[in-house]
Amino acid sequence: MENKAIVCKELTKQFGDFKAVDKISFEVSEGEIFGFLGANGAGKTTAMRILCGLSYPTSGEASVAGFDVYKQQEKIKKNIGYMSQKFSLYDNLTILENIEFYGGVYGVSRPEIKERSTELVKMLGLEKEAKKLVGGLPLGWKQKLAFSVAVFHRPKIVFLDEPTGGVDPITRRQFWDMIYEAAASGITVFVTTHYMDEAEYCNRISIMVDGRVEAIDSPAELKKRFNTTSMDEVFYELARNAQRAAD
Amino acid sequence: MNWHATPKEQQINMKRLLAFIKKEFYHVFRDKRTLLILFGLPIAQIILFGFALSSEVKNIGIAFQDNSHDIHTEKIIAKIQSSSYFNVENPILNYKDIENRFKDGSIKCAVIFSSNFGSDLQRPGGAKIQVIADASDPNTATIVTNYLTAIVNDYQQQLNPTAKLNYQIIPELRQLYNEQQNGSLNFIPGVIALIFMIVSTALTSVSVVREKELGTMEILLVSPFKPIMVLIAKAIPYLVLSLINFILILFLSVYLLHVEIKGSFLLLFAESILFIITCLSLGLLISNVTDSQQTAMLISMMGMMLPTLILTGFMFPLENMPWIFRVISHAVPSRYYYSIVKSVMLKGLGFEFVWKETLILAGMAAFLLTIALKKFKIRLS
Numbered sequence: 001m002e003n004k005a006i007v008c009k010e011l012t013k014q015f016g017d018f019k020a021v022d023k024i025s026f027e028v029s030e031g032e033i034f035g036f037l038g039a040n041g042a043g044k045t046t047a048m049r050i051l052c053g054l055s056y057p058t059s060g061e062a063s064v065a066g067f068d069v070y071k072q073q074e075k076i077k078k079n080i081g082y083m084s085q086k087f088s089l090y091d092n093l094t095i096l097e098n099i100e101f102y103g104g105v106y107g108v109s110r111p112e113i114k115e116r117s118t119e120l121v122k123m124l125g126l127e128k129e130a131k132k133l134v135g136g137l138p139l140g141w142k143q144k145l146a147f148s149v150a151v152f153h154r155p156k157i158v159f160l161d162e163p164t165g166g167v168d169p170i171t172r173r174q175f176w177d178m179i180y181e182a183a184a185s186g187i188t189v190f191v192t193t194h195y196m197d198e199a200e201y202c203n204r205i206s207i208m209v210d211g212r213v214e215a216i217d218s219p220a221e222l223k224k225r226f227n228t229t230s231m232d233e234v235f236y237e238l239a240r241n242a243q244r245a246a247d
Numbered sequence: 248m249n250w251h252a253t254p255k256e257q258q259i260n261m262k263r264l265l266a267f268i269k270k271e272f273y274h275v276f277r278d279k280r281t282l283l284i285l286f287g288l289p290i291a292q293i294i295l296f297g298f299a300l301s302s303e304v305k306n307i308g309i310a311f312q313d314n315s316h317d318i319h320t321e322k323i324i325a326k327i328q329s330s331s332y333f334n335v336e337n338p339i340l341n342y343k344d345i346e347n348r349f350k351d352g353s354i355k356c357a358v359i360f361s362s363n364f365g366s367d368l369q370r371p372g373g374a375k376i377q378v379i380a381d382a383s384d385p386n387t388a389t390i391v392t393n394y395l396t397a398i399v400n401d402y403q404q405q406l407n408p409t410a411k412l413n414y415q416i417i418p419e420l421r422q423l424y425n426e427q428q429n430g431s432l433n434f435i436p437g438v439i440a441l442i443f444m445i446v447s448t449a450l451t452s453v454s455v456v457r458e459k460e461l462g463t464m465e466i467l468l469v470s471p472f473k474p475i476m477v478l479i480a481k482a483i484p485y486l487v488l489s490l491i492n493f494i495l496i497l498f499l500s501v502y503l504l505h506v507e508i509k510g511s512f513l514l515l516f517a518e519s520i521l522f523i524i525t526c527l528s529l530g531l532l533i534s535n536v537t538d539s540q541q542t543a544m545l546i547s548m549m550g551m552m553l554p555t556l557i558l559t560g561f562m563f564p565l566e567n568m569p570w571i572f573r574v575i576s577h578a579v580p581s582r583y584y585y586s587i588v589k590s591v592m593l594k595g596l597g598f599e600f601v602w603k604e605t606l607i608l609a610g611m612a613a614f615l616l617t618i619a620l621k622k623f624k625i626r627l628s
Contacts (some may be wrong), residue, residue, distance in 0.1 A: 087461025104266025
């Protein structure tokens with residue numbers, strides 16, 4: 001299992017009779033940008049929570065960064081970054097204080113925090129705003145900052161849960177540039193999204209329907225297989241057979 | 248959970264905790280509303296309870312109708328005038344005048360001396376004095392008539408220093424632990440309990456729930472920061488702030504309300520830490536079962552503050568309540584803390600007199616903390 005950032009084998013999570021995640025199997029290579037797609041209620045979030053070490057699977061196997069999801073949750077947590085659809089920085093802390101806090105939580109040393117945060121602020125072009133409260137920043141900037149904070153401790157894998165919700169197309173494009181940069185530096189990116197144009201940016205995508213992975217391949221291959229020119233069509237073809245009502 | 252972490256890991260954990268606590272303080276000091284609740288409320292409460300909500304009766308409007316104008320009536324009036332309880336208003340003209348002035352509230356009490364008061368005093372049957380009090384507030388009316396009776400009796404005693412009555416009983420009354428009848432004494436332990444409930448319970452629960460609402464809680468749970476550490480990191484700042492508050496209240500009590508701390512300050516401090524831990528556990532428990540700041544606030548306020556106000560005995564005596572309320576009051580933590588503070592602060596008693604209450608509080612704290620931690624774990628899976 002070398003060079004595999006994430007491995008799932010028949011991973012299942014059951015709540016009573018309800019199989020939220022039903023025997024999913026896939027692998028994600030190191031440095032890959034992996035799109036994890038599916039309609040609301042398809043089981044994406046449940047699967048992601050298991051991979052992040054937030055809950056235990058009912059059956060099946062999975063490893064993240066080489067660590068087992070049953071026994072090594074603590075080690076998984078040290079090696080991943082996470083950013084959710086909800087804004088994840090503190091409004092009444094400044095940019096630098098937010099970075100300092102999350103760096104501290106991940107155990108990054110003080111001099112390193114100082115050095116990297118100066119670098120980061122410069123890279124984002126936020127030098128003037130560095131000591132201002134995050135609450136005053138535009139949403140697009142906040143999301144970019146949240147992503148930078150999620151990869152600040154140089155994790156092996158970063159999980160992005162609908163990171164670009166509510167952001168304008170230009171900022172989304174810039175956001176994806178940042179994702180590419182992160183991937184180029186060796187960070188594996190695991191991203192969920194509802195935007196099909198974003199799915200096109202991924203190296204490979206999986207599409208979940210009713211708790212199962214129905215398709216997994218590169219966007220080009222998927223389009224070829226379903227004989228269409230857009231990912232929208234692919235997604236629609238797969239998702240329309242869903243039995244579960246979206247919540 | 249790995250409690251046997253290496254020293255290096257422990258050091259990192261410590262740093263994480265410090266980073267978290269620092270962040271919590273930023274939240275508190277940058278939120279004007281929190282600051283206002285934190286420091287404005289204790290000051291406002293002390294002033295309110297100490298001065299405005301005083302149960303003592305002072306400066307009561309009183310008016311006389313002196314139909315005799317002799318040396319005795321004038322001496323009695325002078326005696327009443329010199330007491331700080333009464334404010335002597337213009338003399339009464341007639342009975343109608345009394346009613347009018349009761350109605351507009353300028354006087355609470357009217358005193359009428361019979362004509363020939365002085366000469367009647369020498370005769371068998373004695374002189375008559377009529378006291379009319381406004382009993383729309385029965386407490387005040389009772390206190391006023393008691394004061395007046397005492398003053399008149401006192402004057403009578405002065406007239407007959409060598410008591411002519413054969414069997415005379417003179418009750419000598421002492422109100423122990425509060426001889427000056429300082430009303431604020433009783434309130435301070437209650438106010439301290441109330442403030443701890445607000446700061447430790449309400450603010451803590453709101454601050455945890457806020458992270459849930461914002462979505463930052465998710466980030467924290469995904470991080471290597473252990474869930475239990477999240478709770479500890481949340482609790483420590485509010486423990487510190489509560490203690491600062493405690494000192495602030497004591498300072499105001501001593502220098503503004505002139506309340507003397509009779510017992511050991513150290514004991515008082517230790518008991519307060521115990522009570523704060525109880526309140527913090529309650530706050531964390533509330534935050535675990537709610538998902539919005541409003542709900543958390545509402546539960547803390549209605550569920551915690553009202554029982555503290557009503558069932559601890561600091562506003563309404565527990566002895567007079569129906570049995571069901573007395574039973575319920577045993578489950579209210581502040582009841583025990585209130586009793587401890589009263590014993591230590593006002594009576595100067597030592598630990599041997601409050602160990603029972605301390606034990607009950609410690610038990611409650613342990614119980615609540617265990618449930619809070621358990622609930623927090625359950626929510627994770």
